[in-house]
Amino acid sequence: MRTGKRGSRYEAAAAILPSRLRQAALELPAELQKAAEELRLRTGGELTALVGEEEFPLCGDVTAEEMETLCDIAADFSRYAAMETLREGYLPVRGGFRLGLCGTVVMKVGAASNLRHITSAALRIGREHPGVAEPLLPRLTEGRRFSNTLILSPPGGGKTTLLRDLVRLLSNGGWRIALVDERGEVAVCHQGIPQMDVGPRTDVLDGCPKALGIPMVLRAMNPQVIAVDEVTAREDIRSMTMAAGCGVGLLATVHAGSVEELCERPLYRELLEHRVFRLAVCIHRTEGQRHYSVEELAE
Template sequence: MQEKECMRRYAEAAAILPVRLRTLALSQPDEVQVRAEEFRLRAGRPMTVLTPEGEIALEGIVEPEELETLCDLATEFSRYAASETLRDGFLPVRGGFRVGICGTAVMKEGVSTNLKSLSSAAVRIAREHKGIARDLAPRLFSDGAFVNTLILSPPGGGKTTLLRDLVRQLSEGAEGIGPRRMALIDERGEVAVMVQGEPQMDVGPHTDVLDGCPKAVGIPMVLRAMNPQIIAVDEITVREDLRAMAMAAGCGVGLLATIHAADVAELAQKPLYRQLLEERVFRLAVRITATAQAGRAYRLETLPC
């Protein structure tokens, strides 16, 4: 992403902050703004800017009232409309940003229904990297058919960013391959970042998004309702996810998913993911690796039979 675009997105994320903290954020040097990933606010502590090298503390102490103001700004002064995600500890924000929230959970029958006495927040500076999947997307097809594919990397390795651009690319049509009807199960709201039914990130013209729904529930829903050609999900974590995807594969639908794992060898070491390999639901893996130039490389591998 070009430097000016990075700084523009930084300024847009800073606009969510209360005025005093916004001024502090915008006073940071260009090199910090370009590399910043999050603003971290903790009551009674200085606000920090998270970069790949760590957190940079700014002047001044975050007041509890400023966390409340942050929530008002993020929800456009309509917390009630955002209550369903706020109780889960996050707020999707217009423009593709996301605010994580901590505080005191209001519990009812073992379920969190709200957060009060806010104590900290993380404003994620969302940046799209359009085009990173351009060369990769056509290689996920064999004889014109999409091959079920996993995206692998450790946490923070760029899985969601690559998934988003692959969904967009497949929805628009990869090189030599026509557009595909995509169904995106965005359980945590981090891929499309839906606000009032509209995706804030570009996930393509032929993509249907099911937001905030568990994957094991959402996959059968889109199979019945949306007739997708490919279903995409972020982060397989439980056995129920595997069952739902195996069922979808049996219906002839393509699958694209991410998993926390450095490589295929690590997958084989974990019982849940070993089962995934044994059942051969997925045939390809994209392994994300860091490069010396602080970029990322995408290595396509065939999964073992």
């Protein structure tokens, strides 16, 4: 949210929890609240706060009813309306949070159709870090030309935060950005208004699958750069390859620990073979601090 206050983001995340768990979550010391990245719950187990790599226990005996209530609150008591993402194991929560879920998967015709009897939940606390991408920006642009860039890190590494700040900086710098925000985690639109600062010249396509959204914004919005979060499917890669051939800049995030790890994955070979992306920003974590390095992607 535009408050930029990290503690208040934690409080907003805690407000999604059922009342007993909320009280326990708010008892975490303020310093840890500021650094907390996730609230994690396990049915019959504990509610914990993930700070860095460590989980701090907050209270025990999370009940199945509390898990169900958490899902209901997260889905605005409309789980039926969130079925598309629920069957993929997560719920986007109003205010820019994401609730990852584990439970019993209901299969229908070989595909997950529902998630019931929730066993675990991880409430990701999305935050803005304005300026985090500033040192990187000169490496990614040459005059008015943007080098197609992949942001790499393992899950929870801060890819979305970096992507959001890059979008904001490029947009502030006069670039027309089209943001295809499939999971609604980058701009966090509520009733058409981005709740996160993504810059004044950013056009947000919210909730649209990337493979559909990339050609849509390309046709409709005349963007200079298209930004997408979490490229995971072959169709996304095809759409990006097509967009790259149209002279538009691309900025995307991918789950990968390093460039070497990325090269080993067959899914991304097409992107690398076609030289769709020229640069990779790798996020490393040492002693709780994030470090960023820009690497050339070899052919």
